[in-house]
Amino acid sequence: MRFTQGAILALFATASLATPLEAEVEAEIEARAPIPSFKVGWGQELQNHDQTNHWVVWVEGESACPVAIELAVLTASPCGQSFNLKGQQLSLGDCSGNEPRSVLGSDGSKVLTCGSNGKNGRKITCHGSQHDIVQHGYCQ
Numbered sequence: 001m002r003f004t005q006g007a008i009l010a011l012f013a014t015a016s017l018a019t020p021l022e023a024e025v026e027a028e029i030e031a032r033a034p035i036p037s038f039k040v041g042w043g044q045e046l047q048n049h050d051q052t053n054h055w056v057v058w059v060e061g062e063s064a065c066p067v068a069i070e071l072a073v074l075t076a077s078p079c080g081q082s083f084n085l086k087g088q089q090l091s092l093g094d095c096s097g098n099e100p101r102s103v104l105g106s107d108g109s110k111v112l113t114c115g116s117n118g119k120n121g122r123k124i125t126c127h128g129s130q131h132d133i134v135q136h137g138y139c140q
Helices: 005-015 020-031
Strands: 040-046 053-059 069-073 082-085 088-093 102-104 110-115 122-124 133-139
Touching (some): 040 110, 088 110
Antiparallel strands (some): 040 053, 040 133, 088 102, 102 110, 110 133
């Protein structure tokens, strides 16, 4: 049996195309929320407006004062509270008690893993009208 050069090229071209399942998996991977290139710190802060401790998040490694984002009162779970850091819509997730074990992307996929990482109880001193923050950990 003899094949023309065009037939051989066509055979190789179709062999390299993704199957429907491979295309579906590739589309799912592309649709997932991007993994942040930064760590997310979390802790608690006494808020001036209601004199209640609140869960707060910030970019770990950068100053938490005054840019910490208030999530919820300390008696409520911080999980499921949506926040935006560096243009990425995120939320804390997979709480054990009120301690998050992950950060979720905008699509609900796990993008970071959380832990105390030696920071539990670390006091961050803020100045001016902002109260100090007690860090519980960070997510990476």
